[in-house]
Amino acid sequence: MPRNKVIFALIENETDRKVSYKKRHKGFLKKAQELMTLCDIEMAAIIYSPYSDEPKVFPMVLQSTPF
Amino acid sequence: MPRNKVIFALIENETDRKVSYKKRHKGFLKKAQELMTLCDIEMAAIIYSPYSDEPKVFPMVLQSTPF
DNA sequence: GCCCCTATCTTTAGGCG
DNA sequence: CCGCCTAAAGATAGGGG
Numbered sequence: 729m730p731r732n733k734v735i736f737a738l739i740e741n742e743t744d745r746k747v748s749y750k751k752r753h754k755g756f757l758k759k760a761q762e763l764m765t766l767c768d769i770e771m772a773a774i775i776y777s778p779y780s781d782e783p784k785v786f787p788m789v790l791q792s793t794p795f
Numbered sequence: 796m797p798r799n800k801v802i803f804a805l806i807e808n809e810t811d812r813k814v815s816y817k818k819r820h821k822g823f824l825k826k827a828q829e830l831m832t833l834c835d836i837e838m839a840a841i842i843y844s845p846y847s848d849e850p851k852v853f854p855m856v857l858q859s860t861p862f
Numbered sequence: 863g864c865c866c867c868t869a870t871c872t873t874t875a876g877g878c879g
Numbered sequence: 880c881c882g883c884c885t886a887a888a889g890a891t892a893g894g895g896g
Contacts, residue, residue: 749834767816773840
């Protein structure tokens with residue numbers, strides 16, 4: 729976006745796509761946090777990507793002792 | 796954010812909070828759409844708020860004939 | 863691959879009709 | 880309440896080490 733506008737389509741180059749994912753998922757989770765906190769609402773999100781083993785889950789799920 | 800910085804805390808004034816919600820949830824869903832499209836990943840989000848009757852669900856769920 | 867920089871694009875608070 | 884405007888804050892592509 730900055731140095732170049734964003735084109736609303738798949739980023740073809742895999743390296744670029746991964747870099748973009750890394751930056752954007754962070755921004756996305758921040759936005760989620762802000763929306764929840766500023767506006768006093770409840771929400772959840774889950775992101776599956778080939779870039780992390782575990783899905784990203786929002787809000788954080790605290791691991792309780794499993795059984 | 797613009798005219799004033801955002802303070803990371805509940806917006807106390809109810810009217811302001813609702814206005815903020817209305818703007819932000821839109822931006823949030825757009826970011827979700829971008830993340831999904833640009834980076835070729837799968838994700839879902841759900842937002843409960845007192846400002847809409849139905850929860851906002853991402854991605855769109857097409858209503859099939861209910862039984 | 864990572865983190866850091868920064869120019870530039872995008873989002874949005876506050877205000878008006 | 881809703882939609883539009885605009886300045887300023889925030890996000891981020893591209894590049895460097």
